[in-house]
Amino acid sequence: MANTTLLLVAIPLIWLLWGAFNLFTNYQKASRLRVPLVFAPVSPDNPMWIAIQTAFPFVFQYVPFQSIPWIRYCRLGWEFHDRCKTHERLGDAWMLVTPNRNWLYVAQNDAAVDIFSRNRDFARPVWMLEMLNVFGPNVSTAEGPEWQRQRKLTATPFNDQKNVLIWAEALRQAEDMLRSWLAYGEKGVPSTADDSRTLALHVLAFAAFQKSYPFKSWMNQNSSDRPTTYRDSLAIILKNVLIILVLPVKAFEIPFLPAKWARVGWAVAEFRRYMLAQLAEEKQLAAEGKQGSGNLISNLLRASDELAQSGQSTRQTGPARGLKPLTQDEILGNVFVFNFAGHDTTAISLGYSMLLMVAHPGVQDWVAEELNHYLLSDDRQSWKYDEVFPKLKRTLAVLLETLRLYNPLPGIPKYTGDQPQVLQANGRDINIPKDTLVVPNLMALHTHPRYWGQDSLTWRPSRWIETSDPPTSTLGTRFRTESIMTPPKGSFIAWSEGMRNCPGKKFAQVEFVATMATVFRNYKARPVVKHGETLDEAKVRVLNVVKNSTVELLLQMKDPDSVAVTWAPR
Numbered sequence: 001m002a003n004t005t006l007l008l009v010a011i012p013l014i015w016l017l018w019g020a021f022n023l024f025t026n027y028q029k030a031s032r033l034r035v036p037l038v039f040a041p042v043s044p045d046n047p048m049w050i051a052i053q054t055a056f057p058f059v060f061q062y063v064p065f066q067s068i069p070w071i072r073y074c075r076l077g078w079e080f081h082d083r084c085k086t087h088e089r090l091g092d093a094w095m096l097v098t099p100n101r102n103w104l105y106v107a108q109n110d111a112a113v114d115i116f117s118r119n120r121d122f123a124r125p126v127w128m129l130e131m132l133n134v135f136g137p138n139v140s141t142a143e144g145p146e147w148q149r150q151r152k153l154t155a156t157p158f159n160d161q162k163n164v165l166i167w168a169e170a171l172r173q174a175e176d177m178l179r180s181w182l183a184y185g186e187k188g189v190p191s192t193a194d195d196s197r198t199l200a201l202h203v204l205a206f207a208a209f210q211k212s213y214p215f216k217s218w219m220n221q222n223s224s225d226r227p228t229t230y231r232d233s234l235a236i237i238l239k240n241v242l243i244i245l246v247l248p249v250k251a252f253e254i255p256f257l258p259a260k261w262a263r264v265g266w267a268v269a270e271f272r273r274y275m276l277a278q279l280a281e282e283k284q285l286a287a288e289g290k291q292g293s294g295n296l297i298s299n300l301l302r303a304s305d306e307l308a309q310s311g312q313s314t315r316q317t318g319p320a321r322g323l324k325p326l327t328q329d330e331i332l333g334n335v336f337v338f339n340f341a342g343h344d345t346t347a348i349s350l351g352y353s354m355l356l357m358v359a360h361p362g363v364q365d366w367v368a369e370e371l372n373h374y375l376l377s378d379d380r381q382s383w384k385y386d387e388v389f390p391k392l393k394r395t396l397a398v399l400l401e402t403l404r405l406y407n408p409l410p411g412i413p414k415y416t417g418d419q420p421q422v423l424q425a426n427g428r429d430i431n432i433p434k435d436t437l438v439v440p441n442l443m444a445l446h447t448h449p450r451y452w453g454q455d456s457l458t459w460r461p462s463r464w465i466e467t468s469d470p471p472t473s474t475l476g477t478r479f480r481t482e483s484i485m486t487p488p489k490g491s492f493i494a495w496s497e498g499m500r501n502c503p504g505k506k507f508a509q510v511e512f513v514a515t516m517a518t519v520f521r522n523y524k525a526r527p528v529v530k531h532g533e534t535l536d537e538a539k540v541r542v543l544n545v546v547k548n549s550t551v552e553l554l555l556q557m558k559d560p561d562s563v564a565v566t567w568a569p570r
C-alpha cells in the first residue's frame with residue numbers, strides 16, 4: 001500500500017523533473033539564437049496532450065488560456081486566437097521553448113518564402129503525420145526522394161481536364177443543396193455547415209470514383225446501419241478521423257463494441273474493400289489492354305505503370321523516368337490521403353464562407369453583381385468551366401478572404417532535422433540548430449497590418465480585387481479591368497508555397513466558385529432573427545458564431561448550428 005502511494009507520487013514527480021530538465025536544456029539552446037523567447041510547459045505537438053484536449057474539451061473551456069502567458073501557447077490552435085499579437089509584441093521571429101523541441105515562429109514574408117523554397121533544409125516534420133498511414137504510405141507522409149517519386153506519380157489526377165468534371169459536379173450538387181435549402185422557407189436552414197460538408201464529400205467522391213450521389217440521400221441515414229457505399233464509409237471515416245488515426249485499426253474489430261464504434265470499424269473495412277475491388281477491376285482492364293475507367297485509382301495505377309514502363313523501355317527524359325511503380329498499399333494510402341487532405345479543408349472553407357456571407361449582405365450583393373453580369377442564362381449547363389471560371393474573380397476573392405482569416409490549417413511546420421540552418425529574419429542571420437521546428441506563422445502572416453493594412457482583421461473580400469478603372473465607369477467596363485490582387489509573396493500561404501505546396505489548390509477553387517455561383521446568383525440569404533432581436537443584431541450574432549472557433553485537427557466553429565438561414569429570391 002505504502003509502495004503504491006510512493007509510486008503515485010514518484011512517477012509524476014520524476015516526470016515533472018524530467019520535463020523541467022529538458023526545458024532547461026532547450027532554453028540553453030534557444031538563448032544562443034538571440035531572439036525573444038517564450039516558454040511553454042508542454043509541447044503543442046505532444047500526442048498525449050493533444051488527446052487530453054480533444055477528449056475533454058469541456059475541462060478546458062473554463063481555463064482562461066488567453067490571460068495566462070505561461071500556458072497560452074500550449075493550447076491546440078493558439079495561433080488562431082493569437083493572430084499576429086505575439087509577433088507585434090516580440091518581432092518577426094521568436095522562439096517557443098518547450099520540454100520537447102524548440103519552435104521558431106517567423107512572420108516575415110521573405111523569410112517564409114525562403115523556408116518554403118529550401119525544402120531540403122526545412123523538411124516536413126513527418127512524425128506529425130505518420131498517423132495518416134492507416135491505409136498505407138502516402139504522398140503526404142513521405143519525405144525526400146520517396147516523396148518526390150510519389151508526388152510525380154500522383155500528379156495526374158489534378159490536371160485541368162479533371163477541373164471540368166469537378167466544375168460540373170459541384171454545380172449539380174450545389175443546385176440540389178440550394179433546392180433543399182429553399183424548402184425550409186422562413187423556418188431557416190439549421191445545418192449550413194453540415195450541408196457544406198456533404199457537398200464537399202460528394203464532389204470528392206465524384207472526383208475519386210466518378211460516383212454521383214443525390215445530395216439529399218445522406219439525410220435519411222440510419223445511424224446504426226452498416227455503411228454499404230463508398231460515400232457512407234468515407235463520411236464516417238472522415239467524421240471520426242482523429243480517433244481512427246490515434247487508435248490501431250484492430251481496436252475497432254474487438255467484439256461487442258458499442259454500435260457507434262463498430263460502425264467506424266465497418267467503415268474502415270468497407271472503404272478498403274471498395275478500393276481493393278476497384279483496383280482489381282482496373283488491373284483487369286489494363287491486362288486486357290482496355291481503357292481505364294478514369295477514376296482516381298485508375299489514374300494512380302496507370303500513371304505509375306505507364307511511367308515506370310516508359311522509363312524502362314525507352315530511355316527518355318520524362319519526369320517520372322525509371323520510377324518504381326506505386327505498390328497496392330501506396331495506391332490505397334494515397335487515395336485516403338487525397339480524400340482526407342481534400343475534404344475537410346474545402347468543407348471548412350465553404351461552411352465559413354456561407355455564414356460570413358450571411359453576416360455580410362453587402363458582399364452577397366457585390367458577388368451577385370458579378371454573377372449576373374457573366375452568367376446570363378439560368379441554365380447551368382451553359383456555364384462552361386473554361387469560359388466562366390476565370391472571370392468570377394469576386395467569387396474567388398470570397399474564398400481567398402475566408403482562407404486568410406479562417407484557414408483550416410493552423411500552421412505549416414517545417415523541421416531542420418539533423419543539420420543546423422541559417423535563416424535571414426529580424427534583419428540578420430539567425431543560426432538555427434538541428435532538431436528545431438521552424439514555422440512560417442500562417443495566421444500572423446495573414447493578419448499582419450504590414451501586409452494587410454489597419455483593417456487586417458476585417459473580413460472584406462473586395463480587398464482582393466484591384467481595378468484600373470475610375471469608379472464612375474459603367475459596370476461592364478469595370479468588370480473587364482478587375483483582377484485579383486497579388487499580395488506580397490509569402491504573406492498569403494493558405495495552400496503553402498514552393499515544391500511541397502497543395503496539389504488540390506485549383507480543385508478547391510473550382511469547387512468553391514461553382515458552388516457559390518449556383519447559390520448566390522439568384523438568391524439572398526439572411527439569418528432567422530431570434531425573439532426580440534433585430535436583423536442587425538442577428539448579423540452580429542452570426543459573425544460571433546463564426547469567430548467562436550477552435551482547432552481540433554483543423555479549425556472548426558463551436559456552434560454553427562445555432563444559426564438558421566433563410567433563402568429568398570433576389
Ligand code: HEM
Pocket residue numbers: 124139140141151337338339341342343345346349403408409412413493494495496500501502503504505507508
Ligand atoms: C481550400 C482548400 C485547401 C487548403 C486550404 C489546402 C491546404 C494545404 C496545405 C497548406 C498543404 C501543405 C501542408 C504541409 O505542408 O504541411 C496541403 C497539402 C496537400 N493537399 Fe491541400 N488544401 C486544400 C484542398 C485540397 C484538395 C481539394 C485536395 C485534393 C483533392 C488536396 C490535397 C492535398 C495533398 C495530397 C497534399 C499533400 C501534398 C504533398 O505532401 O506533397 N488539398 N494542402
Ligand SMILES: *[C@@H]1O[C@H](CO)[C@@H](O)[C@H](O)[C@H]1NC(C)=O
Pocket residue numbers: 222223224225
Ligand atoms: C434503424 O435501424 C434499426 C435496426 O435496423 C431499427 O430498429 C430502427 O428503427 C431504425 N431507425 C430509423 C430511424 O429508421
Ligand SMILES: *[C@@H]1O[C@H](CO)[C@@H](O)[C@H](O)[C@H]1NC(C)=O
Pocket residue numbers: 544548558559
Ligand atoms: C462559443 O460556443 C460555445 C458552444 O456553443 C458556447 O458555450 C460559448 O458560450 C460560445 N462563446 C462565445 C464567446 O460566444
Ligand SMILES: CC(=O)N[C@H]1CO[C@H](CO)[C@@H](O)[C@@H]1O
Pocket residue numbers: 126127129130133137138141142143146330
Ligand atoms: C512516415 C512515413 O514516412 N511513412 C511511410 C511513408 O512512405 C514510405 C515509403 O513509401 C514508408 O517507408 C514510410 O513508412
